[in-house]
Amino acid sequence: MTLGQLLSKRDEFWDTAPAFNGRAEIWQALRAAAECGDTDTAQAIMSAVDVTLPQGNLSVVYDELGNKYDIPAYCLSEPSNLVKTDGDVAPTPSGGGAEHAEPDGAADASPPVLADLKVKLRLSTNQQLEWEGPPTTNVAALKKFIQDKESIAAERQRFLFGGQLLPDSQTLAGAKVPAESVVQIMVRDV
DSSP: OBHHHHHHHHHHHHHHGGGTSSOHHHHHHHHHHHHSOOHHHHHHHHHHTTOBOTTSSTTEEEOTTOOEEEOOGGGTSOOTTOBOOSSSOOOOTTOOSOTTTHHHHHHHSOGGGGSOEEEEEEETTSOEEEEEEOTTOBHHHHHHHHHHHHOOOGGGEEEEETTEEEOTTOBTTTTTOOTTOEEEEEEOOO
16 A cells, blocks of 8 residues: 555545434544544543543544544554555556656556645734745655744644645645645644
């Protein structure tokens, strides 16, 4: 499974799970906690929605009404045998000799989407940066960009787009960020 396939499978779960049982606001909080990448933030989110974690983790959660929320392991952590595709020397179904160009094109299947993307990065500190690059860029790389430009540590940054918290592994294409969009970055105090 590639990172793109994993993110697609996660999105599919989070988009469909609320339709089966439980309350939508709890599902949203669970997704935010699972994707935040920070234990303290996840605990704060879980405390805010008043849920019980009988196993001490997010795999099984109960709300105050007794509704059970089962979250699969692939939504909580990345597998150790994830297939690398972005510039790595991994075999691709199409073969060929252009290893750096083909994996991205083969994974996305629509070359026009791979044109450079220009977005505004609006920080909660009232700063705004413009970034331009490939849509296959992930949040971790954008955090490094902000760290280099504004000297704000990556650990203090939380990326939000479309009301969703974006994990470090999320790409702009995976988050469906269109050109000329504004991505919000919440900067935590030290």
